[in-house]
Amino acid sequence: MTQHTPTQLRIGICGLGTVGAGTLRLLEENKETITRRSGCEIVVTHVATRTPKPELCQNVAHSGDDPLALAADPSVDVVVETIGGYDVAFDVIKTALTSGKHVVTANKALIAEKGNELFALAREKAVTLAFESSVAGGIPIIKALREGLAANEIEWLAGIINGTGNFILSEMTANQSQFADVLQEAQELGYAEADPTFDVEGIDAAHKLTIMASIAFGIPLQFDKTYTEGISKVTPDDINYANELGYEVKHLGIARKTESGIEMRVHPTLVAKSRLLANVNGVGNAILVQGDFVGSTLYSGPGAGAEATASAVVADLIDLARQVVAGATFPVYPALGYRDASNDSPVLAIEEIDAEYYLRIPVIDRVGVMAKISNVLQDQEISIEAIIQKEAASNESVPIVILTHRVKEAKLNKAMAALENLEEITGAIMRIRVEPFHGEAT
Numbered sequence: 196m197t198q199h200t201p202t203q204l205r206i207g208i209c210g211l212g213t214v215g216a217g218t219l220r221l222l223e224e225n226k227e228t229i230t231r232r233s234g235c236e237i238v239v240t241h242v243a244t245r246t247p248k249p250e251l252c253q254n255v256a257h258s259g260d261d262p263l264a265l266a267a268d269p270s271v272d273v274v275v276e277t278i279g280g281y282d283v284a285f286d287v288i289k290t291a292l293t294s295g296k297h298v299v300t301a302n303k304a305l306i307a308e309k310g311n312e313l314f315a316l317a318r319e320k321a322v323t324l325a326f327e328s329s330v331a332g333g334i335p336i337i338k339a340l341r342e343g344l345a346a347n348e349i350e351w352l353a354g355i356i357n358g359t360g361n362f363i364l365s366e367m368t369a370n371q372s373q374f375a376d377v378l379q380e381a382q383e384l385g386y387a388e389a390d391p392t393f394d395v396e397g398i399d400a401a402h403k404l405t406i407m408a409s410i411a412f413g414i415p416l417q418f419d420k421t422y423t424e425g426i427s428k429v430t431p432d433d434i435n436y437a438n439e440l441g442y443e444v445k446h447l448g449i450a451r452k453t454e455s456g457i458e459m460r461v462h463p464t465l466v467a468k469s470r471l472l473a474n475v476n477g478v479g480n481a482i483l484v485q486g487d488f489v490g491s492t493l494y495s496g497p498g499a500g501a502e503a504t505a506s507a508v509v510a511d512l513i514d515l516a517r518q519v520v521a522g523a524t525f526p527v528y529p530a531l532g533y534r535d536a537s538n539d540s541p542v543l544a545i546e547e548i549d550a551e552y553y554l555r556i557p558v559i560d561r562v563g564v565m566a567k568i569s570n571v572l573q574d575q576e577i578s579i580e581a582i583i584q585k586e587a588a589s590n591e592s593v594p595i596v597i598l599t600h601r602v603k604e605a606k607l608n609k610a611m612a613a614l615e616n617l618e619e620i621t622g623a624i625m626r627i628r629v630e631p632f633h634g635e636a637t
């Protein structure tokens with residue numbers, strides 16, 4: 196990075212949408228405080244965005260529509276990438292790093308999927324690629340994992356890390372509504388995109404989990420190994436049965452270090468109502484982290500939106516400014532919280548995890564059906580913790596709901612396949628994993 200003057204850090208923002216415009220606004224509105232805390236002025240000198248926004252850029256010296264030119268411009272010290280997506284954003288970050296500039300990005304998809312390459316480049320060029328805003332918006336979870344909890348071995352973390360999914364499940368719970376109806380409501384309220392796939396199918400959460408797990412356990416980013424299951428199959432009946440059994444249904448991202456490897460999984464999950472995570476509703480995010488010395492710590496707050504995300508982008512800018520003022524050797528922080536990438540623990544396939552399960556089994560209500568189900572479960576050494584069996588009005592299909600004790604998922608899969616072959620089973624079995632948060636937890 197060019198050391199032109201220690202009293203000013205010149206910022207170029209690429210992409211002036213929700214996050215980019217929020218960042219510009221926060222830097223202007225809290226200028227005095229930010230300057231005082233940074234030890235130098237943080238000035239947006241350049242902006243590059245597709246649709247010109249002159250009303251936002253009155254104090255910006257250079258406004259244009261070419262983010263690559265901005266990324267290479269020698270008069271910019273730090274590039275803020277808030278375009279999103281994979282293509283232009285990747286080129287912008289690569290160009291900026293190659294030109295010796297620090298980069299701040301909110302782009303979780305890019306960090307999770309192409310971060311290993313970009314962090315290697317940042318290391319080579321001795322610059323910082325900062326990404327606090329890429330996970331859980333305004334919640335400073337990256338700094339918590341990388342700095343605040345740095346003395347701990349992280350045992351596991353579990354979080355509600357997609358506001359749209361949490362809003363949908365919360366509304367389904369409160370109003371007994373169907374998934375499709377609440378999704379439409381979420382779209383009308385602006386909480387869900389026109390194409391909601393990334394949110395409801397868990398991809399967005401898997402991006403964030405991949406990033407958190409790599410910092411927590413010192414492993415490379417491995418998005419392709421993160422098990423990802425969405426919430427579109429959860430029904431109001433499942434939520435009601437879970438409630439009867441003392442649980443809420445939440446869409447969790449869970450990462451855990453075990454003796455045989457690392458678990459990274461995103462899926463609907465039964466969480467005991469007594470847990471704080473079970474009570475995080477609406478578009479909020481929350482992450483529970485278990486460290487070996489500190490115990491469990493919980494971080495919650497707004498996971499998206501202009502203000503929350505800009506708060507995290509600007510925090511990264513202030514960090515950078517402080518480091519520049521202090522004459523630091525970059526990068527100050529090892530990109531993903533580890534210096535030597537020595538943790539080569541394998542990521543476990545979902546079949547290899549041990550968990551407890553909720554099963555909703557649609558059956559013809561006939562004498563002996565429960566005995567048959569028990570036999571199949573016994574064959575796989577699966578024991579039952581709780582059961583709900585509803586009376587059928589006539590000879591129609593009714594659900595039998597079972598909570599199992601802990602078992603390897605591969606065995607559960609075998610049992611489900613065998614159950615679905617029974618003539619009394621009338622349809623697909625719904626399976627939801629239960630998270631007991633082993634170890635002390637809030």
Ligand SMILES: NC(=O)c1ccc[n+]([C@@H]2O[C@H](COP(=O)([O-])OP(=O)(O)OC[C@H]3O[C@@H](n4cnc5c(N)ncnc54)[C@H](OP(=O)(O)O)[C@@H]3O)[C@@H](O)[C@H]2O)c1
Nearest residue numbers: 210211212213214244245246277278279301302499500504
């Ligand atoms: N929104 C949130 O709450 C949130 C939270 C956390 C992280 N993020 C991440 O932040 C990033 C940005 O999200 P956002 O919600 O701010 O997106 P957005 O509102 O769609 O903003 C993207 C901006 O980039 C501009 N742009 C697109 N292609 C461009 C190009 N080729 N050259 C120049 N400018 C271009 C867009 O211009 P037009 O106006 O012409 O489309 C728009 O101004 C994404 O990676 C997202 O995952 C967002």
